[in-house]
Amino acid sequence: MPTTTPDIAPITGGVELFRSCLVSTQYPGVEAATTWLFEQLGVEYVVNPDQTCCTGLGYYTDVVSFPTTVAVAARNACVAVEAGHPIQAYLCSTCYAINKKARDVLEEPEQRRRTNDVLKKVGRRYDDAVASTVQHRHVLEILWSRHPSIRALVRRRLAGIKVATHPACHYCKVFPDEVLGDGEDLMLPEDLLEPTGVTKTGYYPEKGTHCGAGFRQRFVNPAMSMAVTREKLRRLAEQGVDVCVHMCPNCHIQFDRFHDVISQTAGEDYPFVHLHVQQLLALALGADPDTVCGVEAHSQDLEPLLERIGARARTSVAAPDGAGRG
Amino acid sequence: MIELDGKEDLELSGGAVVSDPYGAIAEPAFQKPAARGTPLLELILGDPRMHRHADGLLSCVQCGICTSGCPAARFGDYSPREISQRARDGDPTLLEDDSVWLCFYCYTCQSRCPQGNSVAVINQIIRGMQVESGYGLKHVAMFTAWTEQFYATGLGGWPHQLLGDIAEVWGDRWWHLVEHLDELRAELGVGSPYPSEEALGELRVIMDETGSRTRLRSPGAEALVTGSAQAGKSPSTER
Numbered sequence: 353m354p355t356t357t358p359d360i361a362p363i364t365g366g367v368e369l370f371r372s373c374l375v376s377t378q379y380p381g382v383e384a385a386t387t388w389l390f391e392q393l394g395v396e397y398v399v400n401p402d403q404t405c406c407t408g409l410g411y412y413t414d415v416v417s418f419p420t421t422v423a424v425a426a427r428n429a430c431v432a433v434e435a436g437h438p439i440q441a442y443l444c445s446t447c448y449a450i451n452k453k454a455r456d457v458l459e460e461p462e463q464r465r466r467t468n469d470v471l472k473k474v475g476r477r478y479d480d481a482v483a484s485t486v487q488h489r490h491v492l493e494i495l496w497s498r499h500p501s502i503r504a505l506v507r508r509r510l511a512g513i514k515v516a517t518h519p520a521c522h523y524c525k526v527f528p529d530e531v532l533g534d535g536e537d538l539m540l541p542e543d544l545l546e547p548t549g550v551t552k553t554g555y556y557p558e559k560g561t562h563c564g565a566g567f568r569q570r571f572v573n574p575a576m577s578m579a580v581t582r583e584k585l586r587r588l589a590e591q592g593v594d595v596c597v598h599m600c601p602n603c604h605i606q607f608d609r610f611h612d613v614i615s616q617t618a619g620e621d622y623p624f625v626h627l628h629v630q631q632l633l634a635l636a637l638g639a640d641p642d643t644v645c646g647v648e649a650h651s652q653d654l655e656p657l658l659e660r661i662g663a664r665a666r667t668s669v670a671a672p673d674g675a676g677r678g
Numbered sequence: 679m680i681e682l683d684g685k686e687d688l689e690l691s692g693g694a695v696v697s698d699p700y701g702a703i704a705e706p707a708f709q710k711p712a713a714r715g716t717p718l719l720e721l722i723l724g725d726p727r728m729h730r731h732a733d734g735l736l737s738c739v740q741c742g743i744c745t746s747g748c749p750a751a752r753f754g755d756y757s758p759r760e761i762s763q764r765a766r767d768g769d770p771t772l773l774e775d776d777s778v779w780l781c782f783y784c785y786t787c788q789s790r791c792p793q794g795n796s797v798a799v800i801n802q803i804i805r806g807m808q809v810e811s812g813y814g815l816k817h818v819a820m821f822t823a824w825t826e827q828f829y830a831t832g833l834g835g836w837p838h839q840l841l842g843d844i845a846e847v848w849g850d851r852w853w854h855l856v857e858h859l860d861e862l863r864a865e866l867g868v869g870s871p872y873p874s875e876e877a878l879g880e881l882r883v884i885m886d887e888t889g890s891r892t893r894l895r896s897p898g899a900e901a902l903v904t905g906s907a908q909a910g911k912s913p914s915t916e917r
Contacts, residue, residue, distance in 0.1 A: 371871065373833050373834035373835040373871070374834075374835060374836070376833065376835070376863075376868075376871035377833070377835040377836075377859065377871065378835075378836075378855075380859070380862060380863045380866050380868050380871075381862075381866060383866075383868050384866035384867060384868050387868075399869060401869070401870070401873060401874040401877065402873065402874050402876065402877045403873065403877070404832050404873045404877050404878070404880075404881045405828065405832060405833055405834040405873075406834075407828070407834065408834070409824060409834045409835070409836065410821070410824045410825055410828055410834060412783050413818065413821040413824060414802070414805045414806065414809055414814070414817070414818050414821070415809075415818050415821045415822055415824055415825045415893075415894060416824075416825065416828075416890055417806065417888060417889065417890065417893055418725075418726075418727060418802070418806070419888045419889075420884065420885060420888040420889075420890045423884045423887075423888055424881065424884060427880060427881075427884060431877070453727070456729075456730065457726045457727070457729075460726060460729065463726050470884055470887045470888060471884075473883050473884075473887055474879075474880040474883050474884065476880075521784040521785055521786065522785070524789065525784065525785035525786055525788060525789035526785050526788070526789075528789045535789060536789075560747070560786065561749065562749045562782055562784040562786065564749070564782075565782075566749070566750075566781075566782030566783065566784065567782070567783055568779070568817075568821065569750075569780070569782055570844070571820065571840055571844070572779075572817075572820075573754065573780065574844075575753075576749075576750065576753045576754045576780070579752075579753040580749045580752075580753060580782075609848050609852065610847075613847050613848075642865070643865055643866060643867075644866070646862060646865075646866050648854075648855070648858075648862055649855050649859075649862060650851075651848060651849075651851050651852060
């Protein structure tokens with residue numbers, strides 16, 4: 353299957369890896385795998401301790417007001433520009449979308465004035481210089497801009513591993529015109545992995561269906577939330593995939609942590625696992641599953657896959673609980 | 679009715695004649711100019727989040743593409759098409775409507791709408807109005823823990839008090855992570871997840887200036903939130 357993701361020039365000029373609250377607290381290996389890939393691919397970056405969380409989970413559970421979210425986004429943009437690393441690179445699709453939404457709103461003079469009235473209290477100002485300098489990029493876009501270098505770095509071929517994409521809604525649907533590729537059939541994750549020898553799935557029924565998390569819905573309406581997740585799991589199982597790859601930690605939680613729960617409740621077998629794109633790509637480039645990819649944080653048993661791709665010594669007898677280090 | 683230039687009469691089979699059959703086009707309700715001036719519609723259209731989508735709401739033709747792709751419509755009692763219609767009508771009952779709380783905020787409605795409307799954004803606006811009026815506080819009471827955690831630490835995430843039953847379902851591997859997260863982070867060489875003290879100080883000023891905490895403490899909210907956090911205790915118990 354040929355790649356369809358549009359080529360872009362290498363994204364350079366100072367990348368700030370925008371820390372994500374859900375990556376930090378649920379899958380820190382996603383951050384470590386990303387920085388490991390940045391180093392392999394020569395992406396100059398910083399992690400900026402003056403950056404705060406985007407407020408996304410608070411905003412989308414309706415406890416944080418929009419003016420708060422915009423002011424926090426404007427402050428984070430000021431901080432990134434001040435540090436000379438104005439390309440905010442997002443691990444989480446909600447950080448990505450909410451900061452872009454703030455960017456849009458801050459183009460309106462009245463909204464910018466109101467936001468700057470708040471920022472004045474912390475000695476900052478979102479002005480034209482900041483607005484024209486800051487950039488908002490998903491981490492996968494940064495990696496894609498270096499994709500010609502990937503093939504030569506592959507250490508573990510993923511031949512025979514069938515991969516499907518779960519396109520993150522907040523990457524694909526909030527700003528569809530800015531998606532790298534087709535938001536209804538996103539190929540960016542699979543195209544990034546192509547040099548590793550994976551078998552790509554491409555389009556499949558329900559590809560665009562949501563993960564089911566829905567911020568509040570996972571907690572307040574679990575039956576509805578699980579029903580959506582189950583639909584996707586069934587469709588992925590029909591495709592015979594080995595790995596479903598993710599680009600958003602909230603989707604990743606929903607699938608990794610509920611996969612076995614739904615399988616047992618529904619009495620259905622979904623014989624595949626979930627990984628972030630960066631984790632699978634890093635594994636293919638030779639990264640350690642524990643000290644780089646942090647597989648210990650996952651709820652699913654990843655050991656059989658790790659053995660299959662040569663990231664673990666093969667054992668003749670599976671560990672009793674199959675849980676490996678976890 | 680829109681008047682068109684006169685057309686010739688149409689003779690139907692059987693000899694009946696319809697005079698000027700194409701001379702006018704009826705306007706169904708949804709084609710009427712939206713009732714600008716209805717306060718709720720004005721508030722929605724005036725919200726900066728809607729500026730990209732204001733024309734889309736006003737030109738909604740009720741095609742239902744939003745509902746056809748909506749996970750909440752598929753598995754819950756919710757219709758984005760209906761929300762769009764009621765928003766366009768400025769229907770004040772939206773301010774006490776519980777179905778808007780079923781939206782997943784997945785934006786499928788927005789990305790597929792041929793007119794550029796966004797029911798996901800309308801729901802954000804309506805829910806915000808419900809919270810600020812006090813009606814919607816029952817829907818957000820459990821999430822106030824998020825605001826408190828964020829104000830205290832500068833880190834969002836899902837506060838553990840939200841996880842409750844879910845943590846039971848997630849089981850031992852999840853508890854293992856909770857107990858060993860700091861060790862795992864150290865092994866991975868990722869730095870502190872928290873912002874610097876300076877950044878946290880600035881964040882608190884921003885939250886205070888934009889009313890983040892008082893927003894959830896309107897009259898009645900304190901009792902509701904406290905009552906939820908301390909189920910079984912008197913709602914008047916101090917936080």
